[in-house]
Amino acid sequence: MNIDTDVLVVGYGPVGQTLAALLAGAGHRVDVYERFSCLYDLPRAVYFDDEIMQVWQSLGIAGDLDVLPINTYEWFGADGDTILRMEHPKLGPSGWEPGYLFYQPTLERALDRRVRSLPTATVHCGWSAESLEQFDDYVEVTLRRVREPRVGELEPTDETTTVRARYVIGADGANSVVRAAAGIALDDLGFAEPWLVVDLRPDDIDALSSIPAPCQWCDPVRPHMHTRNGRSHRRFEFMLLPGERPEDFADEARVWSLLAPWFTPDDGTLVRQAVYEFRGRLATTMRADRALLAGDAAHTMPPFMGQGLCSGVRDAVNVAWRLDLILRGVADAGLLDGYTTERRAQNEWIVNLSTEMGRVSCTLDARAAADRDAALRAAEVPPTLGLPPLADGTLATGRPLAGHRAVQGVVRIDRREGRFDDVFAKHFTLLTRHAPQLSPAHVEFLDRLGAHVIALHQLEDLDGRLTAWFDAHRIEAVVVRPDAYVFGAVAWPDEIPALLDDLLSHLPTIDSRITADVR
Template sequence: MSGPLQADVVVVGFGPVGQVATLLLARPGRRIVVLERWPRPYPMPRAVSFDGESGRILAATGIGDRLAEVTEPSRDYVWQNGAGTVLFEVDVSDRGRSGHPDSSAVYQPGLESALAERAESSPGVTVLRGHEVVALDQDADRVRVVTAGPDPLEVEASWLVGCDGANSTVRAALDLPVTDFGYFDDWLTCDVTVHDGRVLEPNNLQVCDPARPRTAVSAGPGHRRWEFMRLPDEDPADFGTADSAWRLLGLFGLDPGNATLDRHAVYTFQARFANDWRSGRVLLAGDAAHLMPPFAGQGMCSGLRDAANLAWKLDLVLRGAAADSLLDSYTVERRAHVQHAIGMSMNLGRVICQTDPKAAADRDTAMAAAAARRRGTPAEPAVTALTRGVLRRDPTGLGGVLGPQGTVTRDGVTGLFDDVVGTGFVLLSTLPVEGLLDPARRARLAGLGAHLVQVAPAGSDAAGVLQDLDDVYLPLLADAGAVAALVRPDFYLFGGASDTTGARALVDDLLIHLGSERLSPV
């Protein structure tokens, strides 16, 4: 084995979370080495949807123009009981708060292919497939890993991000404690190509039938998935066979004459998370850090949020713009989000997976009445605002809120905010930035790569001013009584300011969170 490869960050695992982490870290020019144990990408889908925030994160990696190839808006989502009575229904917006559909069905192999192509063509990124990590050690300055195989490698980096899945080698090497909720259900997943041209409505269906809880959903353009829960008295070995899959698919009128069973596999849904996602210079993300049942559709989404949260913090630490204590906020922020998503997923699962007929009948009565009352109202979000971490508590109440994305125009360029302004820190203001902040604070923000943007109503024609065509940003500020808001690179708001004094304090508090000092008394 020759001398170790050198990198700023070594990413272990090259599924969607590892791919997004790699691309977000590579964007500012970091040297990234990716180690993936399998020699070829997994050819079948696992996740089948993501939310609007995840769509914005994926677009930030540079594959926004590829998403339409592998996704479609999820449209409607309906719960029925075994008799077909509607228990819950929601029409998913094709343009939500983040500027993307609130839910998109995705063909995961196509998504991974687009992400991999982007990563493998990015300067500074080296992707090494067929290299399983078998040893890991670290000291105060570096992390070292060794891979197995006929051509073993040693890689040395400043930081390591473990995105290597539920059976994470990285997590095991760190021996990190895990909180396990003891939630286990076996479901048979069937990916099917339908040949008879039928229109499947609703597009996404959950059948809460105590005789057989089951699901039928889009898995991206041209792809469909059906899932069936194993009942308590069924033999696990028999349940996972192709014969069992076809018998259950018959509940939806599918058979070998009108459909092809592309894949079938039994998954055990679980709920757990690592108590700490950082150990020295090693950090966990995605399924390596947390697992949840799929009923809230937040498994892959949570991993993409991990990558977005971690990437900007790690970049600042690597370029000396923040102390490494900033990385302690990663666990604090993301674990709270994940705990909420896990709890919501388990609660939904308990409703869906009810197999007692009497309890299911009581559920149906209550849910059908509630559905009639709620019709037309949005569903409860699976993601909450940040309440701890890198945010500022101020009178505007904007700290921790997920920032919106609308259509804007500036100097003749029109598009979504991220495409027109760019990503990274953004200071939004209704006032000219020169009158809001002194030169020293503007310079410090510029040193962080921040965009300083004055927002005005549609029709304003002053040079350099951003026109709020969708009327998104001005109401956000006005409702909070704010003249400015500071947006983090992961699209969450650091905080707001009600006047120029508050704006200076806003910048100072950010610098303190990053491990810097105030510039001058406010």
């Protein structure tokens, strides 16, 4: 049977672009099919965190983005005073700033350049997925050519094509065709509120500098928010009140009336206005045999914690390293079992938190809002903007640091200097205090993985972050996965072989001979 491509990615937003860049960057054949004829040139997401910046770093595009670092997120109550101030530490584990406000079209253009620079990636625009059929060794996807008579409008044509791929990934949004065709259901978490999203380009970007960005006004008269998205744009969002309809805000004059306290037509340009229904939903699984989901196809969440894009990119990185090992013949498809285990649990946590924060913001009853404000102000410890570690999956559960994000420091070795991932390309990494004593079988195992074996004494820890991390957790060695999550750590040198055995047990059928030798 002729296989057309290793991985077929449906959807070419940032999640689909990231998948294509990671998999094609590893040398695999990737074909992307996107409904629209060109990149979407309007902002949507406005925030990503340091974990996602580390992904952009690994793809070589971190310097190409329109970003503003932030580390606080302020919420105001019905009286206009602060009820919540959420803060990040100064630096995230990746060594980047804890969060960034960004302009999405610039990101998509940078990702597109990266994908199109890779010889094994092909992007097909103007094709809409219609159905898929799964077989033992491949999946067959039928797509239809669509045309775009007007921007944002699609019309089907009579032309179809069928693509056979080893795997298909649906990164095709909340109304995912791949999810429906694979028979994957959605759990609805019961939150659904329509909000008007307004993007602006001020003539003087500093004119609104007195307004915190980002901030949420939990005003029962009309909840609303404000943020910057990149260096040149601003965003306001307004909750629709009972009885209001999306079409009520098609008139720009109505939109300007909402913006009047801060911004007038004389101050700049209204880039777009659109009404979205903020919902909390979660796919029951992220995999059905050879069909996988990522991003909004697998989960949608209210935007109050700014984690929609972040969650999708985490999906992409998590599934990409698994598919890389499988397509290289290093592990079998059982490695994909950990994808849903890890990502659905973390996604469920953030969807639930985002939904609860949405309920906090969307209170319309004045008395309930006053009670809410009093309770939040009485809380002694404000919430932090951090995610829980991975709790289960491809992890050495029970060992130190398993499921936590690894620290990235600035290092120098052999005249190479920079952030760790720039000096050592992203692979599995065994990082130790001292050069480890490994058996030939373990050496061969790590070589098959393409893993780095690095001792701290072999490099210069220029910012001291790696040494401080080891000292704080009293560890001798740590195995870091390609997605920068810790597989596990050990406190003593003689525990390293057992840690590698544990890693081997999580990578099914890597090589029966190596498995036999190690054991």
